[in-house]
Amino acid sequence: MASAWQPLKSSVFRNLFIAQLVSNVGLWMQSVGAQWFLVDQHAGPAVISLVQTASLAPTLLFSLLAGVLADSLDRKWLLVVMSVYSTAIGVLMAVLAFTGHLNPATLLILTFLLGAGAALSSPAFQAIQPELVPRDEIPDAASLGSVSVNAARAIGPALAGVFFSLGGPGLVFLLNAVSYLAVVVALLMWKRSGQRSDVVPERLSDSLWVGLRYVAAAPIVRRILLRSALFAVPASALWALLPLVVAHSFHLGSSGYGLVLGVLGIGALIGVALMPWMRAHLSAAVILASSAVVFAAATIAAAFLPLWPCLVFFLFAGIAWIATLTTLNAGAQLTLPQWVRARGMAAYLLVFMGSQGIGALLWGAVGSALGTRWALVIAGICLLLTAASVRLLPPSPVTGTLSRELSMAWPVPTLVFEPTPTDGPVEVSAVYDVPADRHSDFLAAMPAVGRSRRRTGARNWRLYRSADTDNRYVEQFVVPSWSEYQRQHRDRWTEYDHENVARVLAMTETGIPDEHHLFSTDVR
Numbered sequence: 001m002a003s004a005w006q007p008l009k010s011s012v013f014r015n016l017f018i019a020q021l022v023s024n025v026g027l028w029m030q031s032v033g034a035q036w037f038l039v040d041q042h043a044g045p046a047v048i049s050l051v052q053t054a055s056l057a058p059t060l061l062f063s064l065l066a067g068v069l070a071d072s073l074d075r076k077w078l079l080v081v082m083s084v085y086s087t088a089i090g091v092l093m094a095v096l097a098f099t100g101h102l103n104p105a106t107l108l109i110l111t112f113l114l115g116a117g118a119a120l121s122s123p124a125f126q127a128i129q130p131e132l133v134p135r136d137e138i139p140d141a142a143s144l145g146s147v148s149v150n151a152a153r154a155i156g157p158a159l160a161g162v163f164f165s166l167g168g169p170g171l172v173f174l175l176n177a178v179s180y181l182a183v184v185v186a187l188l189m190w191k192r193s194g195q196r197s198d199v200v201p202e203r204l205s206d207s208l209w210v211g212l213r214y215v216a217a218a219p220i221v222r223r224i225l226l227r228s229a230l231f232a233v234p235a236s237a238l239w240a241l242l243p244l245v246v247a248h249s250f251h252l253g254s255s256g257y258g259l260v261l262g263v264l265g266i267g268a269l270i271g272v273a274l275m276p277w278m279r280a281h282l283s284a285a286v287i288l289a290s291s292a293v294v295f296a297a298a299t300i301a302a303a304f305l306p307l308w309p310c311l312v313f314f315l316f317a318g319i320a321w322i323a324t325l326t327t328l329n330a331g332a333q334l335t336l337p338q339w340v341r342a343r344g345m346a347a348y349l350l351v352f353m354g355s356q357g358i359g360a361l362l363w364g365a366v367g368s369a370l371g372t373r374w375a376l377v378i379a380g381i382c383l384l385l386t387a388a389s390v391r392l393l394p395p396s397p398v399t400g401t402l403s404r405e406l407s408m409a410w411p412v413p414t415l416v417f418e419p420t421p422t423d424g425p426v427e428v429s430a431v432y433d434v435p436a437d438r439h440s441d442f443l444a445a446m447p448a449v450g451r452s453r454r455r456t457g458a459r460n461w462r463l464y465r466s467a468d469t470d471n472r473y474v475e476q477f478v479v480p481s482w483s484e485y486q487r488q489h490r491d492r493w494t495e496y497d498h499e500n501v502a503r504v505l506a507m508t509e510t511g512i513p514d515e516h517h518l519f520s521t522d523v524r
Helices: 002-009 011-040 045-072 075-098 104-132 135-189 204-216 219-249 254-281 284-304 307-335 338-370 372-392 436-455 482-492 495-505
Strands: 426-433 459-465 472-479 514-519
Touching: 002 011, 002 135, 011 045, 011 075, 011 104, 011 135, 011 219, 011 254, 045 075, 045 104, 045 204, 045 219, 045 338, 075 104, 075 135, 104 135, 104 307, 104 338, 135 254, 135 307, 204 219, 204 338, 204 436, 219 254, 219 284, 219 307, 219 338, 219 372, 254 307, 284 307, 284 372, 307 338, 338 372, 338 482, 426 482, 436 459, 436 472, 436 495, 472 482
Parallel strands: none
Antiparallel strands: 426 472, 426 514, 459 472
């Protein structure tokens, strides 16, 4: 159990963990304050559920851009700027609330702007984790990141209920604004080592498309994204409709809402303590399936049971929530290499949090049409289907086990002229002479090579068989420029990618790569 807390021995990780905890407490206070402000305004289910949608919709719009920025700019200073921005938005929300000028529409707009700050920060926060702790501690670091969120879920709503009673929503929003400054202080204390490449920097648009091509050519990442969406859409119903359950079924006020969220948060903290045992004794597929069943039970219980039995279900729902998030998040972080980690994590956050936002909108509409109870029941049934789908669509068994260290094994090509960085497109061909008895093995191994090429920037990858030379195959692909080819070799090619090519070369007659490079030439 002690290993779950091992990353806290790193002073930088510890400082950022504490700062994020403070900020997350403020964020949960803001969320509860916003939802309860709308309850006081007698808003309906659809409007109240829009708080979650407004918070998470920016993830759909900005996450990929945020990933590009985090892979292109200094992540530390990007986080500092976005934390200051969020402080300013929080102060504006507080001032409007104190002066009586805050209405539901303005609240949702400012909530969206706060969500934009979170969306532009999250990929960078996720991507710096491997800089703070050793690789074997990343799953525990991911768990501790969830500790921060869920400890805040246990503390923040209760504090929000107290401060809402004392000073109304304005005081709650002001405290949230101040909480972002803790992150600024922790980041300024971090002396980050510089990491620069001597290759010409990418344009933002090119960087975006490279990141999308990486995800498209990475089956492990795609499966993580699919499992994220299948869980997050139905699971969002409980979070989105919980204020109405508390107010109309449990007949409680803002303090009671804080109590219910606190129980969910305590369950999540228990889940963090249990995660090392779960990872040691259960497969990722079993964790994801059983967690979906438990969360389904809690969602359906919220539709029918009174407060105290529901609290028991909510405690286990918190465990299930954290088990799912930690399993998916750690799998993504361990799978993604450094050069594209922020863009890959942006895709993960886009799918998971975007699915929550879409789900909140969906379940709010279902609740308005059929009633809150039926919305929760339908969502619970969908979660049971999610659990059943794990058998057909399990996470990859090699998730997080592949080497993502940069490989220096790719030979530097010998060219008859020195290209400029912008020269291109460049067509690269590799010739393989394969003994007749190895053809089937060679063809079975080449798709992995093709995925490695596409993940690292290749376009139009093809494998051809020569009709002129017996037992010869030719691999061809295109990169848009010479600088892109250099990035593919120096900044992106991992040991796992090298292993894929080495496996193929071992089947050839020479065992040596035979590459050729053709540069596009204008003919007028």
